[in-house]
Amino acid sequence: MELALSLGDASKPFTFLDKTQKMVNKDAGFCMGLGTGIIGKGQGHGGEEDERKVSSDPPVQLDLLPFSPVPRHHPSSQLRFPWLADNLMSEPGSSDGSGRALDVNRFPVAVAAAEDADDGGALSSPNSTVSSFQMDFSIYRSGNGGRSKRDLEATVNEVETSRASDDDENGSTRKKLRLSKEQSAFLEESFKEHNTLNPKQKLALAKQLNLRPRQVEVWFQNRRARTKLKQTEVDCEYLKRCCETLTEENRRLQKELQELRALKTSQPFYMQLPATTLTMCPSCERVATTSTSSSAAAAAPTSTSATLARTRLFPFSQAHVHQAPAHQAAS
């Protein structure tokens, strides 16, 4: 049993698995194959052919890739996502139904300000809070004002927090909005399509859901983080099970080895096989033994365990039928 460990493009190492083929290519990740007879011979970046020999044993692949729940362009999603060109034009609440106006706990002015802030666009509202907002942005835009974007974002957040807390009793606590079911569902669907957003998508989605772009951004960040966490837990469980299986297998083999040793001690002539010649298979470069007699097989005891073990100990006996390695079979 061998382990193939691959860091990088996970879609390449285990192409024998359908699941792997469905992976999004751009997702680089951690991928581990577990099976028998998988011999990775390195993986070049220049598209070189991998040389590996795959046995008939079903391999197990452990996929630690970033979560990609649904392939792109998944047909199950009938929703139109706002980054599609036609949706970009649709306003929330428009009559075509795609631009559903979802009632959110936010103020239109604040939304406009925030969206403009995210866009870096000009602010036009005469609202007083927005004016202070604008002032901050003028500082930001002045270039070498000695103020980082993060500082500014903090200011923006302060403004937004104070604005949000207007309807709060004391306004001291951090305002936490709960997204509606519709909003969450739509974000979920969007996440299935793209687990990252470009600014255009973010803006369009925010517009469609009547949220601030920042809220959409945060939602996606949290979603990615929590998906990763969940996937890590699943992978951890899987690795644990693999470990247990391997431990059990190891224990079993140790036991068999002991049996064989005991057998050898009690029957010293049993293991004396007839003279063999070692030959190297030219294609797979494995050493094969060619026995000149089959008497050993005839004299072998019928113990299943011992027979199995003997097969393991002498895998290239005269019964060895050369099978073309995977790389040959594939070509």
Next chain:
DNA sequence: GTTGAGTTGTTGTTTACATCA
């Protein structure tokens, strides 16, 4: 326990500027 949001650190890209051939 779930989830929206804030903070901080990291990484990659862009831009302005200085230096050199």
Next chain:
DNA sequence: TGTGATGTAAACAACAACTCA
């Protein structure tokens, strides 16, 4: 002296990880 190539530091954006409420 003007110009293009190159190196460098700062600013910025996006994200992950951690944390709080």
